[in-house]
Amino acid sequence: MSVKNICCIGAGYVGGPTMSVIAQKCPHINVTVVDLNKERIAAWNDEDLNKLPIYEPGLDAVVGEARGRNLFFSTEVDKAIDEADMIFISVNTPTKTYGVGKGMAADLKFIELCARQIARVATTNKIIVEKSTLPVRTAEALKRILENTGNGVQFDILSNPEFLAEGTAIEDLQNADRVLVGRENTERGIAAAKKLTDIYANWLTPERILTTNVWSSELSKLTANAFLAQRVSSINALSELCEVTEADVNEVARAIGSDSRIGPKFLKASVGFGGSCFQKDILNLVYIAKTYGLDEVADYWEQVIIMNDHQKRRFAKKIVETLFNTVSGKKIVLLGWAFKKDTNDTRESPAIYVADYLLSEQAEVVVYDPKVPSEKVYADLDYLNTRSESENKSLVTVVSNPAEAFKDSHAIAVCTEWDEFKSYDWNSIYDDMLKPAFVFDGRAILDIDNLKSIGFDCYSVGKG
Numbered sequence: 490m491s492v493k494n495i496c497c498i499g500a501g502y503v504g505g506p507t508m509s510v511i512a513q514k515c516p517h518i519n520v521t522v523v524d525l526n527k528e529r530i531a532a533w534n535d536e537d538l539n540k541l542p543i544y545e546p547g548l549d550a551v552v553g554e555a556r557g558r559n560l561f562f563s564t565e566v567d568k569a570i571d572e573a574d575m576i577f578i579s580v581n582t583p584t585k586t587y588g589v590g591k592g593m594a595a596d597l598k599f600i601e602l603c604a605r606q607i608a609r610v611a612t613t614n615k616i617i618v619e620k621s622t623l624p625v626r627t628a629e630a631l632k633r634i635l636e637n638t639g640n641g642v643q644f645d646i647l648s649n650p651e652f653l654a655e656g657t658a659i660e661d662l663q664n665a666d667r668v669l670v671g672r673e674n675t676e677r678g679i680a681a682a683k684k685l686t687d688i689y690a691n692w693l694t695p696e697r698i699l700t701t702n703v704w705s706s707e708l709s710k711l712t713a714n715a716f717l718a719q720r721v722s723s724i725n726a727l728s729e730l731c732e733v734t735e736a737d738v739n740e741v742a743r744a745i746g747s748d749s750r751i752g753p754k755f756l757k758a759s760v761g762f763g764g765s766c767f768q769k770d771i772l773n774l775v776y777i778a779k780t781y782g783l784d785e786v787a788d789y790w791e792q793v794i795i796m797n798d799h800q801k802r803r804f805a806k807k808i809v810e811t812l813f814n815t816v817s818g819k820k821i822v823l824l825g826w827a828f829k830k831d832t833n834d835t836r837e838s839p840a841i842y843v844a845d846y847l848l849s850e851q852a853e854v855v856v857y858d859p860k861v862p863s864e865k866v867y868a869d870l871d872y873l874n875t876r877s878e879s880e881n882k883s884l885v886t887v888v889s890n891p892a893e894a895f896k897d898s899h900a901i902a903v904c905t906e907w908d909e910f911k912s913y914d915w916n917s918i919y920d921d922m923l924k925p926a927f928v929f930d931g932r933a934i935l936d937i938d939n940l941k942s943i944g945f946d947c948y949s950v951g952k953g
């Protein structure tokens with residue numbers, strides 16, 4: 490029998506968009522996304538599609554089409570679990586902040602809680618799908634929990650990691666390069682995997698749906714992120730070399746990216762990568778390698794993070810050094826707070842670290858981001874715990890209109906590559922600023938020659 494009812498536990502950046510697209514493409518399947526977070530679920534149910542809890546281009550249209558038809562958002566977790574034939578676990582798996590593996594291993598407490606809840610509530614057989622990013626061999630632990638605490642119900646566990654990137658999630662889901670399904674190579678495992686691949690086959694061609702064993706699937710997800718982040722750290726390492734040799738990192742990226750074996754994507758030099766997953770997943774990979782005693786493997790991948798930390802710090806340091814080695818009392822405008830364009834997600838955003846560095850040098854920081862509200866900016870800074878909440882409030886101003894930011898500022902630092910920054914009237918911005926006026930382009934998106942001709946002193950990452 491094919492799947493009729495899906496439950497997804499976790500209505501976040503993955504659960505929300507992923508299930509919305511499944512519901513859109515499979516009107517014959519009821520999809521219920523559940524979460525413990527009442528405000529988040531209320532926002533998913535808001536009549537005003539501009540108030541969905543995450544900003545993702547095209548998401549509003551997909552939710553608008555499917556919600557209320559076969560897509561539902563609810564806080565009734567037990568009910569949704571019990572009614573489902575297939576349960577996706579899409580909860581957060583952050584880096585552990587305590588105990589063994591602190592700062593490296595993935596914290597699986599939310600995953601385990603889901604497994605225990607499913608085991609307690611389920612009265613019919615279920616297919617459990619690991620959608621969250623998990624350490625290799627997590628399915629083994631899930632199986633033990635489900636089988637030892639269940640009530641005679643049969644569970645089949647599949648690994649189906651998600652490869653969407655924020656900002657392009659809907660396109661990534663509707664036109665996925667590949668979907669990965671990891672399953673046990675048994676009659677039951679193969680049958681369960683068929684039910685999941687049949688769902689994706691509603692909109693993806695068979696060659697895009699890959700089947701592997703469970704462990705390959707789990708490890709491939711961590712590996713894909715490690716390879717992508719490694720490319721960013723590689724080009725960022727070269728950006729520093731470009732700056733001292735007068736090579737231009739954008740030209741180098743184009744030159745090497747034209748080799749079809751290397752390819753052009755993920756070669757954009759930047760202030761450093763951010764986001765909720767690259768750092769967390771590489772740290773997890775490093776931790777796994779260490780637990781198997783593979784120290785060289787662990788050191789190799791850790792270097793990707795070390796390079797990224799260096800790049801964030803280097804950018805902030807460059808600002809201070811260029812502003813005559815002191816930013817104390819100087820007004821510095823940060824353009825962009827999200828970790829990349831077209832998302833309101835700020836997790837691990839480089840802007841947070843740049844701001845923190847500048848604040849430690851007693852700068853006055855003004856932040857503008859088209860999609861990030863002021864509460865989020867303050868919460869991100871408070872989370873670092875470098876200074877008190879009241880100090881953060883008094884040193885940082887968040888504006889919702891960029892024009893308010895520039896007046897009497899000493900410098901502008903581009904931290905996110907939002908398109909709108911490119912179309913600003915830089916002549917009038919220059920007029921508003923104190924002279925000499927500085928621009929630090931941490932995303933290499935602005936026309937630096939034009940800015941220089943206006944009168945700005947400019948730095949663009951990776952340009953000599």
Ligand code: NAD
Pocket residue numbers: 498499500501502503504523524525526529566579580581582599602603620621622623651652653654655765766
């Ligand atoms: P998120 O924090 O945005 O969402 C997770 C949600 O799960 C939260 O709303 C939380 O309240 C809910 N939750 C936690 N425990 C719960 C429970 N027991 N019952 C009900 N709800 C519960 O996280 P996310 O960004 O969606 O990431 C989820 C997983 O997907 C992570 O493992 C992540 O590594 C992976 N992933 C993320 C992305 C991305 O772009 N964000 C892409 C691919 C994979």
Ligand code: UGA
Pocket residue numbers: 622651652653654655656714717721754755756757758759760761762763764765766767828829830
């Ligand atoms: C990344 C992966 O691209 C997804 O495939 C994966 O599913 C996801 O992580 C995850 O597991 O969470 P995401 O973090 O949303 O997606 O965004 P990316 O587009 O990968 O960008 C990550 C960071 O790298 C951003 O800060 C971005 O600005 C930076 N970046 C990216 C660069 O600095 N240069 C580049 O060339 C590309």
